[in-house]
Amino acid sequence: AQRVTQPEKLLSVFKGAPVELKCNYSYSGSPELFWYVQYSRQRLQLLLRHISRESIKGFTADLNKGETSFHLKKPFAQEEDSAMYYCDGNFNKFYFGSGTKLNVKP
Amino acid sequence: KAGVTQTPRYLIKTRGQQVTLSCSPISGHRSVSWYQQTPGQGLQFLFEYFSETQRNKGNFPGRFSGRQFSNSRSEMNVSTLELGDSALYLCASSLMKGGEDTQYFGPGTRLTVL
Numbered sequence: 001a002q003r004v005t006q007p008e009k010l011l012s013v014f015k016g017a018p019v020e021l022k023c024n025y026s027y028s029g030s031p032e033l034f035w036y037v038q039y040s041r042q043r044l045q046l047l048l049r050h051i052s053r054e055s056i057k058g059f060t061a062d063l064n065k066g067e068t069s070f071h072l073k074k075p076f077a078q079e080e081d082s083a084m085y086y087c088d089g090n091f092n093k094f095y096f097g098s099g100t101k102l103n104v105k106p
Numbered sequence: 107k108a109g110v111t112q113t114p115r116y117l118i119k120t121r122g123q124q125v126t127l128s129c130s131p132i133s134g135h136r137s138v139s140w141y142q143q144t145p146g147q148g149l150q151f152l153f154e155y156f157s158e159t160q161r162n163k164g165n166f167p168g169r170f171s172g173r174q175f176s177n178s179r180s181e182m183n184v185s186t187l188e189l190g191d192s193a194l195y196l197c198a199s200s201l202m203k204g205g206e207d208t209q210y211f212g213p214g215t216r217l218t219v220l
Contacts (some may be wrong), residue, residue: 043109044196044211079217081178086149090207093162094139 002027002090013077015088016106021072021100022089023061032090033070039083047072047085058083077104078094108133110199110212118218124185125213131199132177137178137210140172143194152195155180156202184217192219200201 005024011105025031035047048056050063050070061072070087087097088104108198113150119125131138138153139162155174172182178199184191194216198209 034208036209036211043213044198046208046210049208088209093154093164094151094209095148096141096151 002054002089002091003060004087004095004097006085006087006100006101009098010103011099012053012103012105015079016076017084019102019104021076021085021087023070023072023084023097023103024097025070025091027068027085027089029091030080031063031070033061033063034088034090035059035070035072036086036096037083037087038086044086077102079106080103107171110197110210112195112215114215115213116216116218118220119187120220121187121189123187125187125217126186127182127195127197127217129180129182129197129212131180131197131200131212135199135201135205135210136178137200137202138174138178139198139200140180140182141196141198142166143196144216145194149196152182168171172203187219189219192217 003026033050033085036044037047038044063070084099084101086099089095113128136154142150153172154162157158158174174180175197179220194214197212200207200209
């Protein structure tokens with residue numbers, strides 16, 4: 001079955017620490033994967049997509065087809081990164097993970 | 107460009123009633139998707155419309171239905187409301203052309219069923 005899994009509901013790190021939000025997917029074809037972020041009281045918005053291979057706000061994500069993963073990473077977390085992060089896969093229709101709340105402590 | 111808009115923003119209904127939510131996509135976007143967001147279940151896909159046709163559907167009962175008009179605006183209807191239907195309903199639009207399928211989300215409609 002096609003699905004996207006985010007194993008961590010909550011991730012707490014200190015400011016300046018590295019952060020990795022995990023995302024695994026299940027799909028036999030070529031996936032299109034995205035990370036969306038939702039800051040407090042704001043709408044869900046695109047953070048990055050795998051095909052553009054860009055870095056947004058210091059975040060990067062690499063598609064690993066062997067491990068079927070698309071983990072989101074940032075070397076030095078900032079307090080303003082605190083938000084809900086959703087991994088999304090487009091497998092002919094959109095599948096969202098359950099989300100990970102990132103809490104960056106001062 | 108104006109973003110995705112949803113009306114109403116808040117709605118309170120009682121069990122057994124029906125409700126219609128509206129979504130206006132970004133100008134030029136032809137695909138509209140609907141999601142239900144709850145603290146326990148996260149974001150769950152309801153359905154997607156493209157050029158007035160339902161292209162994909164999630165695992166929700168038939169009480170949940172939708173439609174899309176020729177101007178790409180979309181409505182979602184829930185009949186015979188249940189307490190468990192209380193949620194934030196999000197609409198997202200995308201261009202769906204030339205490989206551009208990034209979704210742009212609206213602010214959501216907060217539905218409370220009493």
